[in-house]
Amino acid sequence: MLQDRITWWTTKGWILVGLALSGALVLTILLATGHWPASVLLTLAVAALTPLHVLEEWVFPGGFHFHYNTILRSDRTDRYPMNRLSDLLTNSIATVFCLALGIVGAFTGPSDGIVAGLGIFAVEVVGHTAFGIIMLRRFRQAGKQTIYAPGSITAYFGFFVLAVLCFREIGSMDALDWLTAVGIVLSIVVVCILIPENALKRTHADRYPYANAGYYEQYLNPHSPEAGTLKAFPWR
Numbered sequence: 043m044l045q046d047r048i049t050w051w052t053t054k055g056w057i058l059v060g061l062a063l064s065g066a067l068v069l070t071i072l073l074a075t076g077h078w079p080a081s082v083l084l085t086l087a088v089a090a091l092t093p094l095h096v097l098e099e100w101v102f103p104g105g106f107h108f109h110y111n112t113i114l115r116s117d118r119t120d121r122y123p124m125n126r127l128s129d130l131l132t133n134s135i136a137t138v139f140c141l142a143l144g145i146v147g148a149f150t151g152p153s154d155g156i157v158a159g160l161g162i163f164a165v166e167v168v169g170h171t172a173f174g175i176i177m178l179r180r181f182r183q184a185g186k187q188t189i190y191a192p193g194s195i196t197a198y199f200g201f202f203v204l205a206v207l208c209f210r211e212i213g214s215m216d217a218l219d220w221l222t223a224v225g226i227v228l229s230i231v232v233v234c235i236l237i238p239e240n241a242l243k244r245t246h247a248d249r250y251p252y253a254n255a256g257y258y259e260q261y262l263n264p265h266s267p268e269a270g271t272l273k274a275f276p277w278r
Contacts, residue, residue: 105256
């Protein structure tokens with residue numbers, strides 16, 4: 043049935059496809075090193091890292107949606123404003139967008155504007171740090187002792203490293219480069235985040251809730267025998 047297929051895609055399917063794409067991009071980067079400009083390789087690296095980042099946010103340990111929706115003061119933290127379908131669209135579009143920029147760069151040559159835009163996008167470690175601090179304060183009495191938030195590891199050791207490499211690669215930027223960088227950041231924010239979340243209002247969000255709070259389940263239900271092991275949706 044169509045609904046069963048949609049459910050599969052919004053739980054496992056798109057992540058499995060994303061991980062396969064990550065593997066293909068990593069292989070491409072390894073083979074192209076020394077042949078393609080560093081700016082192109084960095085762009086492809088951002089695209090390759092995105093599905094791995096999502097894997098941490100959604101599955102191991104999962105629960106990114108819970109702190110995101112909680113901080114936005116949602117009364118339905120399992121589905122609004124972020125739900126399985128909106129997050130699928132957000133991250134799929136972002137991955138394809140970065141991949142497209144890499145392909146464009148491979149044909150047109152290095153672009154400081156593209157590298158700068160992706161470098162700014164890759165500094166999402168700031169957001170994850172803020173999320174972590176807020177949730178530490180919220181759940182300190184429940185036993186939370188660190189500022190870890192789902193996605194932090196790949197943000198710190200993945201996107202942050204790529205951001206540093208991107209900024210090191212930038213030369214002297216002209217007005218067009220700055221416009222390109224700003225355009226990339228705004229495109230990611232508007233097209234990848236704002237449009238999907240606003241297009242899927244509560245009536246649609248109710249169809250694609252998360253199964254539980256993932257990583258945060260251990261603080262919400264500390265006496266559960268599975269506390270700390272639950273995933274953001276049922277993979278078993």
